[in-house]
Amino acid sequence: MDMKGTGIGDSSENPDWREAKYSEVFEGTLRLLVLRRARDAEFGIGDAERILGHLYVSDGNDWIGRGELGDIVMSATVAAYEYFVSEWKRESRSAIEEKP
DSSP states (O other), X not given: OOXXXXXXXXXXXXXXXXXXXXXXXXXXXHHHHHHHHHHXXXXXXXXXXXXXXXXXXXXXXXXXXXXXXXXXXXXHHHHHHXXXXXXXXXXXXXXXXXXX
């Protein structure tokens, strides 16, 4: 099957596909986390930190290789969770400091 012109499997036509995929996954993951925090009263920062811990383990378990795309997805997902947890902690500290 000829994939030429589809952008699939031909990085020479879209050299920025890695950055585009990273941004897509990062932003999508972050959007889902923000939505879950807003809609799920049971979802706490500890839950997000536990999931992040599992992601670290999964990232380290790449003994058979995910390939370049899998590595990009994993890296962007971990980064989104790290950012989300960091921002949540920052918000929590600010809220505590603002109390009289």
